[in-house]
Amino acid sequence: MSNDDRANSFISDSLLNEYKENGAVCIRQLLNKSEIELVRQGIDDNLAHPSPRFKIASQPDDTGLFVEDFRTWEMNPYYKKFIYESPCAAIAGLLMESSTSRLYHDHLLVKEGNTKQITPWHQDQPYYNIEGNQTCSLWIPVDPVPRYSTLEFLSGSHRDRQWFMPRTFMKREAKWFPQGSLQEIADIDANRNAFPIIGWDIQVGDVIAFHMLTIHGARGTTENEGRRRVFSLRFLGDDVIHAPRTWITSPDFDDITHEIKDGAPMDHPRFPIIWKSSK
DSSP states (O other): OOHHHHHHHHOOHHHHHHHHHHSEEEETTOSOHHHHHHHHHHHHHHHHSOOTTOEEOSOTTOSSOEEEEESOGGGOHHHHHHHHHSSHHHHHHHHHTOSEEEEEEEEEEEEOTTOOOOEEEEOSGGGSSEEOSOEEEEEEESSOBOGGGSEEEETTTTTTOOOBOOOOTTTOOOOSSOTTSSBOOOOGGGGGGGSOEEOOOBOBTBEEEEOTTSOEEEOOOOTTSOOEEEEEEEEEOTTOEEOOOSSOOSSOOTTTGGGSOTTSBOOSTTSOEEEEOOO
16 A cells, blocks of 8 residues: 555544644554654664754753754664655645645654653744744654653644744743743643643554644653653645744754745755655
């Protein structure tokens, strides 16, 4: 079965409507064993050969460890093979209702068991150098993730396209937009029952897809969990354009940002089109 056929078999009208309404969906058992193994090999290679963007994202006194890395697919043969040969780009294209699915960047997130560091509630797009509505991130765990420590979302928070203040995860600094220029995200964890929080217990092979303006976050891991290894992919659709920033974005694209005109499509080898609609 081709990747287009596989993707179409998963993206029903009801799932597409769920993505539009909630801004996040869980696609059960999208990936097969060989695809998951590719991602595992890619994560091992990434951890053995971290990029200059690798960082420790947990506090020194944490009982666990949270590490991240970005933009390594070009030098990681396992990631590259997975990106081009799995149905992920097709899935993103169908959910975005776009005629193309362009890779923006990859992102590694590994939390060891008993890591107290949370992933604070945030949106992805305000950290980036892009504007547009056809966006999709895929969150791909290669370990089971219980409901407690899974990625959670504020249902429908993408729909009015409002941008909230992006902050650094550990020190909560406003490095990207001037202090006070964007509204702050509410203290969701102070009263979780007051917010439409959604999330899923995840098995290996499941993939979460979400819009880059959907507010999301994750709690720490419990001591009984073991590692939570996640590979994430960001895809852009037809309406996304370059929006150069006067600050360093996360991840950093300063080395090539001058090669794409302001307001132009992200047409650059760094951002290849992985999938095109056959319709």
